[in-house]
Amino acid sequence: MNPLIFINYLIFAIVLSFLMLEMGVAILSLIDFEKYKTQLMGYIAPIWEITGTFGVFYLVNLAATYPGLLPAVDHLYVAPILISVVLIIAKNALLAFSELSSKSSKSYFTIYGVCTLIVMFILFSILTSSVAGTSVNLAETSINPTQFLLNPFNLLFFGALVTLVSLCTIIFFNVKTKDVLKDMKVMGYLVIITLLLLILALVAYTPYIIVNMFNEWYFGLIVFLLLFLITLSHVAESRYSKHLVLAFLIFGVFSFECLEYPTLFNGAVNLNSYVVQQPSASYILLISVLGGIFLTVSLGIFMYIAKKSRRPRPNRPRKPKQSFN
Amino acid sequence: MDAIIFDRFTMAFSLAIHIVLAVIGVVLPVIILISEYLGVRYNDKEYSVLAKRLTVAFLVFFAVGTASGMLVAANLFFLWPNFMSLVSKVAILPVYIEVFAFFTESIFLAIYLYSDKFFKNRYIHMLLMCFVALGAAASAALITILNAYMNTPVGFNISAFLSNGTVTGINPLAVFFSPSAGVEVIHVLATSYFAGAVIFLAYFSYRSLKAENEKERRYYEKAVRLTFYLALIGTLFAIITGILSIESLYSIQPEKFAAIELDLNSTSHAPEIIGGIYANGTIKDAIKIPNLQSILATGSANGVVPGLNQYPQNTWPPLIIHDMFDLMFFAGIAIGLFLLLVLLLSFMKKNMFRNRLTMKLFILIGALGLILLENGWMVDEFGRQPWILYNVMTVQQAANTSTSIIPIAILIVLVYAIILPSTFIVLKRIFSERKLAKELSK
Numbered sequence: 057m058n059p060l061i062f063i064n065y066l067i068f069a070i071v072l073s074f075l076m077l078e079m080g081v082a083i084l085s086l087i088d089f090e091k092y093k094t095q096l097m098g099y100i101a102p103i104w105e106i107t108g109t110f111g112v113f114y115l116v117n118l119a120a121t122y123p124g125l126l127p128a129v130d131h132l133y134v135a136p137i138l139i140s141v142v143l144i145i146a147k148n149a150l151l152a153f154s155e156l157s158s159k160s161s162k163s164y165f166t167i168y169g170v171c172t173l174i175v176m177f178i179l180f181s182i183l184t185s186s187v188a189g190t191s192v193n194l195a196e197t198s199i200n201p202t203q204f205l206l207n208p209f210n211l212l213f214f215g216a217l218v219t220l221v222s223l224c225t226i227i228f229f230n231v232k233t234k235d236v237l238k239d240m241k242v243m244g245y246l247v248i249i250t251l252l253l254l255i256l257a258l259v260a261y262t263p264y265i266i267v268n269m270f271n272e273w274y275f276g277l278i279v280f281l282l283l284f285l286i287t288l289s290h291v292a293e294s295r296y297s298k299h300l301v302l303a304f305l306i307f308g309v310f311s312f313e314c315l316e317y318p319t320l321f322n323g324a325v326n327l328n329s330y331v332v333q334q335p336s337a338s339y340i341l342l343i344s345v346l347g348g349i350f351l352t353v354s355l356g357i358f359m360y361i362a363k364k365s366r367r368p369r370p371n372r373p374r375k376p377k378q379s380f381n
Numbered sequence: 382m383d384a385i386i387f388d389r390f391t392m393a394f395s396l397a398i399h400i401v402l403a404v405i406g407v408v409l410p411v412i413i414l415i416s417e418y419l420g421v422r423y424n425d426k427e428y429s430v431l432a433k434r435l436t437v438a439f440l441v442f443f444a445v446g447t448a449s450g451m452l453v454a455a456n457l458f459f460l461w462p463n464f465m466s467l468v469s470k471v472a473i474l475p476v477y478i479e480v481f482a483f484f485t486e487s488i489f490l491a492i493y494l495y496s497d498k499f500f501k502n503r504y505i506h507m508l509l510m511c512f513v514a515l516g517a518a519a520s521a522a523l524i525t526i527l528n529a530y531m532n533t534p535v536g537f538n539i540s541a542f543l544s545n546g547t548v549t550g551i552n553p554l555a556v557f558f559s560p561s562a563g564v565e566v567i568h569v570l571a572t573s574y575f576a577g578a579v580i581f582l583a584y585f586s587y588r589s590l591k592a593e594n595e596k597e598r599r600y601y602e603k604a605v606r607l608t609f610y611l612a613l614i615g616t617l618f619a620i621i622t623g624i625l626s627i628e629s630l631y632s633i634q635p636e637k638f639a640a641i642e643l644d645l646n647s648t649s650h651a652p653e654i655i656g657g658i659y660a661n662g663t664i665k666d667a668i669k670i671p672n673l674q675s676i677l678a679t680g681s682a683n684g685v686v687p688g689l690n691q692y693p694q695n696t697w698p699p700l701i702i703h704d705m706f707d708l709m710f711f712a713g714i715a716i717g718l719f720l721l722l723v724l725l726l727s728f729m730k731k732n733m734f735r736n737r738l739t740m741k742l743f744i745l746i747g748a749l750g751l752i753l754l755e756n757g758w759m760v761d762e763f764g765r766q767p768w769i770l771y772n773v774m775t776v777q778q779a780a781n782t783s784t785s786i787i788p789i790a791i792l793i794v795l796v797y798a799i800i801l802p803s804t805f806i807v808l809k810r811i812f813s814e815r816k817l818a819k820e821l822s823k
Contacts (some may be wrong), residue, residue, distance in 0.1 A: 107446060109487050112454065113480045119458070120477050123469030130462040131782070138789050141455045142796050145448035148799060152444035153807045332470070336553040339474055347481040354488045362495045 057317060058331055063344045064114075064121045065313040071114045071230075072183075073305035074107040075176060076217070080225030082172035083218075089162050096165075097231050104151050106355065120340045124330040131197040133182050136204070140178045147171035177205075180217060184210040188261045189321035209261040216253035219246045227290040228301045236291070243287060262322060262375065268315040273313035282307060385780045388460040391790040393762075398797050399453045400758055401580075402446035406486075406612070407521050407570075408577025409439045410514035412417055414507060415607055421503040421656065427600045430820045431607075436494070437815070438808060445488065445804045450483075452793060464636030464769050464779035470548045471537045472530050472556040479523035492778070522566045528566040528761070530556045533633055533757075534770050542773065560633040568622035575615030575750060576754040582608040583747020586740040596821050602734050605743070609734070612746075613724060616717040623713065631678045634685035634771070636696065637764045641668070642674055643703040647688035650674045655707055659700045680772065698766045705760050709753055716746055 066289055079101050084092045147168045154164035173218060181204055185192055190210065191203035202237040204210075223246040225231065232239055258265050269276055282304040318327045413435045420429030458465050468476075489512040499676045500506045536555025541547055554560075585608055589601035630638040638644075643664055651674040657667020672682040679685070689697055719742065727733040765771060769779040 106487065106491070108451070109480070109484055112451060112483070115454070115458075116477050116480050119465065119469045120473045123466060123473070126458070126466045127462045130465075131783070132781075133786065134459040134781070135789060138459060138793070141451050141667075142792060145796065145800065148448055148599055149803070150446055152441060153811075208459050300789055336470070336473070336551060337726065339553050340477065343474070343477055343481075347478075347484075350481065351484055351488075354484070354492075358488050358492045358495070361492055361499055365495045365497075365499050 057314075057327060059341055060121045060331055060344075061318070061327060063341070063348070064117055064136075065310055065317075067110070067114045067117050068313065069306045071110045071312035072309045073302060074103070074110060075179070076221050076224065076305055077302075078104070078107060078172055079176045079217075079221045079226060080228060081220065082169035082176075084225060084229060085165050085169045085232070086173075089165055092229065092231075093161075093165075099229070100151065104148060106358075111144070114174060117340075117344065120336075121332055122327065122330040123332055125325075128194070128197050130254060132192060132199055133185075135201070136178050136182055140175050140182075143171045143175045143178075147175065170279055176217075180214050181205050181210050184213050186320050187265075187316060187322070189324055192321055194321060194324060207246070209257050212253050212257035212260075216250050216257065219253065220247055223250065224286075224301050224305060227286050227297050230293075232288070240291070243290075246293065247283065262316075264323060265312075265315050272315060275314060279304070279308050279311060313366040384782050384784050385777060387397065387790040388780045389776070390590075391786075391793055394794055394797065395449070395453050395456050396758070396762075397755055398801065399446075399449040400754060402442060403451050403521065404573045404577045404754060405442050406439075406446045407517045407573045408581070409435060409442065410486075410510055411574070412578075412581060412607065413439060414510045414514055414539070414610065416512065416604075417503075417507050417613070419607075421507070421663050425603075426821065427603050428607075430645065430817070434812070434815070434817070434820070437811060440490070441495070441716050441804060441808055441811070443487070445800060447483075447487070449797075450799070452796070456793070459782050459789075460762055461769065461779040462781055464774060467548065467770070467774065468527070468530075471551050471553070471661050472527060472534075474553055475523040475526040475530075475556055479520050481522060482516050482519035484516075486513050486520065489513045507665050518570060519767050521570060523801045525566045525569040526557060526559075526562050528569075529562040530559045531769060532565070532637075532761075532765055532771050533560040533562075539773055549741050553761065561629060564622070564625050564629045568626045571615060571618035571622045572754065572757060575612060575619040578608050578612035578615050578748045579743075579747045579750030583744045583748075583750075584610050586743035586747070588732055589734075590740050594818075597817060598735070599677055600817065600821060602732075605734050605740070609720070609723070609743070612750075613717075616720055620713055620717055623710070623746070628678070631686070631749050634764075636689070637698065638678075639687045639689045639691075640698045640700055640764060641702055641706045641760070642686065643700060644674070644686055644688045647685060649675055649683050649685045651678075651684075651686040653677065656704065656705070659802060672806070696767065698764045702760045702764050705756050705763075709760065712749055712753055716749065719746065 078100065081096050085096055089096075118129075150164045150168040150171070154161045154168060160377075184190070185199065185204055188209045190207045191200045193199070223243055226239075226243060226246075255266070282300065285303050286297060286300045288294075289300050294300075319325060320327060331337070413432050416435065416637060417432035419425055420427075420432055435518055474511075489509050493506065493509040493513060496506060496509065536552040536559075537548055538550035541549050553755050582605065585604035586603050589605055592598040619653045627638070627641070630641065639647075642651075643657060643659065644651060645659075645662075645664065650672050651671035652669035652671050654664065655668040655670070657664045675684040676688055723733050723739060733739050767775050767777070769776045
């Protein structure tokens, strides 16, 4: 795989994973904001800016990696992307206001939740449209808006996303009842429904991805292993559940991209013919790697400090003051 | 309806708003840093409270500024797809690196917010805001580098591109060294600090006039002092770098120079033209100071200045930029002189920062500073017309001409119309929950 495409795929996997967790926050907040408020704000308050920044990172990386694709993408997806940007602005502003204003926190957060779900539906429709090519007329670089949103592939795939996000949210935010068996049943149903919807969608609309799944079976094996591990960690109340969920999501999205590689629009477009050429390619690769390392280290420092600052400090006995008499 | 008109209007509207938010984003970390330093160094309660309250305001402005920046970026890609397609091939590096400068800003702001009680040594906490300030300045510089590139494009075979549309001979690093990059970056940074400082100077002066008791008056006096000195330094640098900018225009963009100076014909012993309008091939109602333009541009009255008649009339920028430039220059000088006068008087008199007339004049200066900020960018952008990439691609050639952009353009304008007043309403609500008197008495 071209290293620039690898990096582009990885950034996308990270962005989509964070967005999926935000979607989980939105779902939980709409179900019962007061009950889950502390957990949700504890997660989303430090993270939301970083999710947005990663989104911008992906868009700029996309433009830098595939400059030849820009005019087509611009013409095809201008309306849904701009509407998404407007909604992202609204939701981020509402989240910031919710964090700072104690009186109207719930109403801001509710609107934030609704905006997040709508944004995810639109962004996911762009993704499914670029994967399956449904509603896209490449010759005229236009899309059919109704078909774009309401085609069966998009609806099935989005349904799978909702159930998958629900499963990950249960584990990430440690949502439990007292009945362990009931919790396991719910999680089991969510896994089965996700797989059914996913396979139905892919078989019906992008059978080449199913074929690739058989050829590159190790992706599927690792995804299922991670799924098993996160379920186990949730039952065992391991402190690593959150990390495992994130790893599962990132690897899951990344492996899906690899199964689709190197094409878009149901095989109509080959990404390799649009990748930036030398000498720009070397600089973009260098900046991506160095920037990625800097980002990882900074985020690590941030997460460490955010975690420590949320823990109450133990009362240490004061040393008696020395007298100089 | 012509879609290009909507493209222009949407871009201009977005940029006019975003530039104010960007300037606040550049200057506010510096104000927070200085006030926190003064609070820690001199154990000063008012400065410490100022730093904390400004941090809350910064968080809100940062959120809205980020959103606005996303909208501007989306506008660039969707309103000008042919331009961005070319830029993505030859000049994407500053835009790409800017993402990391922005990451620096947002991550270190988040660390700063969460580590308020984490570090025993307050100077380490302050260091985090240094990174935020540096990230903001770097973001501004990198985006300005792209804007400078639009004025003086280099780094690929332009003649081949013009003849057959192929992009060859690419040097991706050339964008950082385009002829106008250096001078434009320093002028933009200087004017950003100037404009941002006067905006906050105006705000604190207004609050000082409305203060209800001596504690609040003392608090706002300190805020006014801090922003006054920052505004003074910013003004001086803005004037110096402005002079360097116009000097560089003479050699690297002579057509723009001629439009700004309203020179119709290339000539020696050129007079400095102040005011006036171009009508029917002549300049009317202008004040002309003999030889001054030649002396300022070349150091000698015999020096030759460029004239607009050397260029085809369909490539002339709108000549209103001459009057806009004069406004910028004279108003900038007037502000600088007034701030120097206040400084002198404050050394001689007891306290200019309690004088009500001075506070009212500071408010006027804040409004004028905002006008000059917009005015300066308009001179830059109008002065490049009809080109989006000077002498390479016109605005017409770059534009998205699909009429489907029209409802989206209207939506974008509506978003700004909602989000900006909402930001101020929310800020008011937040600060009504955080009474100043309560924070000062803690």
